[in-house]
Amino acid sequence: MTSYEQAGVSLGKAVDVVERLRAAIESTQTxxxxxxxxxxxxxxxxxxxxxxxxxxxxxxxxxxxxxxxxxxxxxxxxxxxxxxxxxxxxxxxxxxxxxxxxxxxxxxxxxxxxxxxxxxxxxxxxxxxxxxxxxxxxxxxxxxxxxxxxxxxxxxxxxxLIDGSRSRPGDAVLGLASSGLHTNGYSLVRALVGDGPFDADLLLEPHRLYADAVRRLRAECDVRALAHITGGGLPGNLPRVLPPGLGARLDAASWERPPVFAWLDARGVSEEEQRRVFNLGIGMCAMVPAEDAGRAEIPVIGRLEEGLEGVVFG
Structure with missing residues (x-):
């Protein structure tokens, strides 16, 4: 069992549920x-x-x-x-x-x-x-x-307010490192572990808090958008804060992944599945003007491009 679907979780169904609820929720707006x-x-x-x-x-x-x-x-x-x-x-x-x-x-x-x-x-x-x-x-x-x-x-x-509306083509995507898997993808992890022993230090590292990092970043840069990389990984979360017609091209070799991703590799979880489900070692992304990127001690992992759909790994 090496996929989220096989472990019993359908990301597509989660999206469908949200869409089905949309009308009821929006009808309550004041x-x-x-x-x-x-x-x-x-x-x-x-x-x-x-x-x-x-x-x-x-x-x-x-x-x-x-x-x-x-x-x-x-x-x-x-x-x-x-x-x-x-x-x-x-x-x-x-x-x-x-x-x-x-x-x-x-x-x-x-x-x-x-x-x-x-x-x-x-x-x-x-x-x-x-x-x-x-x-x-x-x-x-x-x-x-x-x-x-x-x-x-x-x-x-x-x-x-930070809502992504000021994001522009050429903006830098800064990647704040995750501590591990954070709180997503664990139905698949549990299926891989089964009833046997497991490395709790590796698999249960707590979700990183970015409060101080975000505060410092906002003091140093013009932060135009922030995306918390949770369920759905980078492809499922970065587009949530970008205006229509703007996508992100990421360099997957520009950051180091925590050891837990090698653990997933060793158990046959494909790169495609890891991108779709897990954070890949990036727990939050900040979009800032290219000229601001050098002010922050956070690596640039990509750029925003006009006409690009969603997230493309280059």
């Missing part, structure tokens, strides 16, 4: 609704000058491996970094965070470890963990199953 459905974070206008940015996500099936390895602190950190990174793609500063833990049978130690991991990331980012919910759902979850969901809300001034 005067404060801003932007199109489908960004890394949803936007809502507080007033003429400020916007709220909000997102929600789950650690997903990485939790199963984390629980087996006794690494739930890291899984808690995963969801914090994932949601805060999403919010910061808009230029927002994270304000507060809420979490939701669900299990067939709640274990106090497990819940404590998850929330402590989340809290550690919230402290790093300057984001208040203001509350949450726990649910014990026997019959819905098997006894060994666990889910951890997070929601983050941030605030951005309208004149500081």
């Amino acid at each position: 005067a404060g609704s801003v932007g199109e459905f489908g960004g890394f974070a949803a936007l809502y206008a507080l007033d003429d000058e400020r916007l709220l940015a909000a997102t929600t996500d789950s650690v997903g099936t990485k939790l199963s491996l984390a629980r087996r390895a006794g690494r739930l602190f890291g899984a808690g950190a995963d969801i914090g970094a994932h949601c805060i990174n999403d919010v910061m793609t808009t230029g927002a500063e994270p304000l507060f965070f809420l979490d939701y833990v669900a299990a067939g049978t709640l274990d106090l130690d497990d819940v404590t470890e998850l929330v402590e991991g989340l809290a550690s990331v919230c402290r790093q980012a300057g984001c208040a963990l203001v509350g949450g919910e726990t649910a014990e759902l026997p019959g819905v979850y098997r006894e060994e199953e666990l889910d951890f969901v997070g929601s983050c809300v941030g605030l951005v001034r309208l004149d500081e």
Whole structure:
């Protein structure tokens, strides 16, 4: 089993679900609704000058491996970094965070470890963990199953909003390195691991938090777009922040991949599948004017080109 589809996850179906829900969601828009459905974070206008940015996500099936390895602190950190990174793609500063833990049978130690991991990331980012919910759902979850969901809300001034609309042909694509697989593709990873032993250090490295890196980058450069490279990899996420008619040509040899990608290679996961599912070692991309690229200590991994569709690896 070497593909996401074989492991039971259909990226195409996920896109179809979003499209099917679009009409219902868009029918609820009010005067404060801003932007199109489908960004890394949803936007809502507080007033003429400020916007709220909000997102929600789950650690997903990485939790199963984390629980087996006794690494739930890291899984808690995963969801914090994932949601805060999403919010910061808009230029927002994270304000507060809420979490939701669900299990067939709640274990106090497990819940404590998850929330402590989340809290550690919230402290790093300057984001208040203001509350949450726990649910014990026997019959819905098997006894060994666990889910951890997070929601983050941030605030951005309208004149500081980053939405990709100012991106231009020739802009540099900067690649911020990932720590590993982050929180995506774990249904396939679990299938590859099976019931046997595995290297927890290699497979469960926590999702990298980019809060400080993004703040530094914005102080140094004119950041025109930010893409958090999550499910769907670079081809599925970079185009989400680019204007129509603009694509990205990336040099796949311009960055070093973490060792976990050699682990995937050794188990027969093709380069095409890795590009489609995983982050390939790039956890966030920033689009800046070419003349600004030298100011940042972040490698240039590509350029934006007019007339290019999506992402092309050169």
